[in-house]
Amino acid sequence: MINKLPYLIQILIQWQLDPKMVIREYMAGRVILYNNEWTLLHEAAKLRDLKLIEILIxxxxxNVNHQEYNKITPLHIAVENNLPEVxxxxxTTFGADIEIKDQQNQTALQLAVNRRHHEIIQMLCKTFGATQDDINSALITAMQHNDFNTFKVLVNTCGADLIDHNNGVVPLHVAANLNTNNYVFIKKFILKKVVYECSQITHQIMVENLPYLIEWLD
Known part of the structure; x- marks a missing residue:
């Protein structure tokens, strides 16, 4: 770490911290905490400082998965601030857990959907392996927020399921009850998708959803 010390010391002095104390605490297995248990790593993520992130970890x-008082991880910070490189x-490098939930019960993907950060949504789904349950849950959130663009990303890029239940909620049913400007677009999109994938739909699912399909076709 010797060649990295000058940079670390420069940052710590800039933050008005004692470099010796910080390094001693970290080497002893402790974490320097700010208000609400905010760590140096949270701050480095917020500042998009990749070099400092590497030194700290x-x-x-x-701990790449350390949660502060509101259960927010450095990954949540990167998602919140729309920092795909962080x-x-x-x-990729440090194996952050994308399934950790904050105090609002949001995973990294759900937070990205709430903030409409499409590049990060695609990264979490395609590169970092967001679970199908997480993707399907995010789809419901996008629909409830009348966010058609994020809805399309989740279906077309992330493979969100329009037919199966997600904790007792079926996207088709949610769409039928929408009363928003994007209602028609979501409705047509789902109908097209359902028809296209009709060979994969079980008889039971078709029977369950038939009233919604008939209502839409009126």
């Missing part, structure tokens, strides 16, 4: 053994290094 690789050399000072910072998301990439945290997940």
């Amino acid at each position: 690789m050399d000072l053994k910072a 998301v990439k290094i945290l997940c």
Whole structure:
């Protein structure tokens, strides 16, 4: 870490922290905390400082999945601030857990959907392996927010399921009850998808959803 020390010391002095104390605490297995248990790694993620992130995790053994008072991880910070390069290094290089939920019960993907950060949504789905349940749950959120663009990303890129139940909720049923400007677009999109995939739909699912399909076709 010797060649990295000047940079780390420069940052810590800039933040008005004692470099010796910080390094000593990290080497002893402790984490320097700010208000609400905010760590140096949270701050580095927010500042998009990839070099500092690397030093903190690789050399000072910072916990990449540390949750502050609101259960927010450095990955949540990167998603919130729409920083795909930070998301990439945290997940690819350091194995950040994308399934950890914050105090609002949001995974990284659900937070990205709420903020409409499409590049990060695609990264979490295609590159970092978001679960099907997480993707399907995110789809319901996008529909409830009248967010047709995110809805399309989740279906076309992430493979969100329009037919199966998601914790007792079926996207088709949610769409039938929409009363928004994007109602018609979502409705047509789902109908087209359902017809296209009709060979994969079981008889039971068709019977369950037939009233909604008939209502739409009136």
